[in-house]
Every structure is written in structure tokens, then in C-alpha cells.
Amino acid sequence: MSTSGARMTDNDTSQITERKRGSGVKLVYDLLRDEILDLKLAPGSAIDEVQLAARFGMSRTPIREALVRLVGEGLIETLPNRSTMVSNIDFLGMPAYFDALVLMYRVTTRLAAQHHTVNDLIIIRERQAEFSAAVAGQDALEMISTNADFHSAIAAAGRNAYYASFFDRLLGEGRRMLRLYYQSYDDRLPPRYVDEHEEIIAAVEARDVAAADQLGKAHGEQIVEQIGRLLTRNDRLDIDL
Template structure:
């Protein structure tokens, strides 16, 4: 894995707008999947060459992604992927339940049948990713699921915070992926079930139920990460 974004195969490109959208989507996926690690340098010259864009539009796209929390920009310094430190993890666990609850409540109050249909389509891809044991696609679909709820909520003040929460949630999900098949199967089965319950609550516009489920869903993620960091004691006999 190259932290300096070098030696990547160029992707096919088409019109300028398509190239810009492709750059943003590809860069987001690389960050969410940890292909680009926290703190990794993002070279705008290499990005421009890869996607067939000049430096001004690349810089503008990087500024946009920095505003969304994906990147860190500083004068006279290279652009870097946002750090993931002890403080940022602590902030995530303080903020995530509040943001998820607020956006899910608003989504339940405002969702249209078309909104619910989009959530179900994303959920279908989430299930397919799990069945295929594709962790990167699973993380991406989970990110899209909760982002879509934020779009349905349609609150400009919540969206920047939601995007940063989702960024760290995705990266933590990859870091704390359970190598144990039984543990991972238990987690993914519960995550799928809770997603279905969230969609059902949003569809019937039951905001209270939707908020309760999303809090339970967040607790599932917290327990999963805690169990990874502090596993059960190994069954090793003590020396006499």
C-alpha cells in the first residue's frame, strides 16, 4: 500500500464533469477502505495525471473533500488524508450517537416512498456485499446507507458532521474487522437486521422507533470495536 498515492493504474476517463466525479468517488473509496491510510499524502499532480485533469480543478475538488472532513489542508504543506487519533476516536463515539439519532429522526419525519426505495436498494447491495465476503464493498454500502438517511433528513447543519462521522465510522470498521468467521457473521447478521428495522420505521414514519433502533445499531458497533481491542481471555492454564 503506497501512502504517497504513486504507481496507480490510470482509469478510463470521459468528459470533464465525469472525470471530476470519478476522482472524488475513487478518492473517497480509497480513504474509506484504508487503501490510503490516515495521514497519507495525496499528490494533486499524480491525481491530475490519473484522471486527466489540470491542477486547478483538482485543487478545488481537494478543498471540497477537505471541507467534508476527508482531507487536511495546510499552507505550504502537502495535502493529507485526515488523521485518526485517540482524540478523533473519542470524539467519534461522543458525536456519532447524537448525529445518527438526529438525522434518522428527521428522515423518518420527511421520507417519501422514493426515499424508502433508495434505502432498500442500498440495503440490497449491502446484503450482496456480505454474501460475497467483500468487506470494502460492505463498508462502502453501509456508508451510503447512513449518508442517504442524512440526505433524506435534508438539514444543511447536520450534513458536515454526518459526513465526518461516517468517514471515521468506515475507517474504524475496517480497522476493527473481526477475522473470526463466527464473530463476523454474528455482527453482520445483526447489522442487516437493524438496517431493515430502520428502513421499516422510516417507511411508517415512526421517528421514535427509528431513533431507538439507530441507537441500538450504534451500540452494536461500539461493542464490536471494544471486543476487538479487549478480547476474551485465552484459555491458557496458569503455571503452578
């Protein structure tokens, strides 16, 4: 009970009304996923099925199903017969992560330049507007998730479901790292992401594949570089000279 310290009285989930059959798992899954990705549930913290069941006012069965799904996405880990916990962020695997992330930035932006339709552009611009608003409002959590949504929309315009789903998974994992990043920087806004997004949109609209590729690469590498700076800075703080 010492760990997790999950406050359950503050959130709005306590009002249990008649739920539609089959909607429970999605509810639990979505909420838990968001809480994990927003670091409201700390990596490594324990997850108790009966506690969740009580919190959501349902039996353990649908809770369990949601957890199985999250395990499938790597957001949760289970020790057989023993414990269930939020997956830790794999710092050692970060180079590999960034490698994959940058590649997917490139590939999806490139494909979007090739295959987008007018409707795709409308959706992409909507996402960009949401991201822009979040930046203006200095809402870090919203910034992070709308940023992911923006790139997810780009990927969708690329018309490759395999890349899109893989990219979504990477972006999800990235939300946790970015959250860590902004947390330590006191929720200050990111330097030039909004402008870079605009450039990407322009390249996609112009169907300029080379430019889209290049911008995707630069955008990705810029994020990588910033996170890298964070980590080295944190190292210094930890060593505490």
C-alpha cells in the first residue's frame, strides 16, 4: 500500500451509472493508457486488479481484459502469479528507440507527401491547430498528446497501416519520455515545434517527397537531441557535484 499512492477520490470516475455492455473494457483501457502515458501512474508502480475493479465499479474480468491489452502494448508487465506493474521506461534502449522513431518520422512523412488526399490535409491541419493551442496555453500534457496526434495523422495520410500502427506505438512510448522531459523543464514550451510542423505540412501538401523526408528527419533528430540534453543534465544533477 506504500507504493502507487493512487488517489482515487479526486477523479471523476466514481460516478457509476448504467454502463453499456462491452463499453467497460474500452473505458478502463483508454483511461489507464492515458494515465500511464501521462505518467500519472509512475513507471514501476503496482497495479491492483481488485482496487481497479472497485474504482470503476465493475468486476475484475473486464479490468483484466484491459490489462491484457496493455501488456500486449508493452505498457504493463506481469510477474506470473505475483504482481502487475506499469512498465519501466527503458533508458538503456533509448538509442534503439530514437533510431526507430527517426526512421518512422522520415518514412511516414515521406509517404504522406506521396499519398495524401485533400481530406487528410484537413485533418492534419486540425491536429496542428490543437497542438498550437496547447502550446499557446502552456498545457504540457495536452501539448504532448496533440503532438503525437499530429504525427499520427501524418502517418495515416501515408496510407500504410503497418507503419502507422508501429509509429503509434512508438509515439505512445515517446509520450512518457516527453512527459519526463517537460516535467523537469517546468512545462516550458518547446522551441520551434509549431513552425517545424508547418513546414512539414507545406512539404506534404506540395508533394515534395525529398523535402518531407528531410524535414521528418530533422524534426525527429531535434527531439532526440533535446532529450539527450535532458539526460546528460540529469546525470549531472544525480551525481551532485
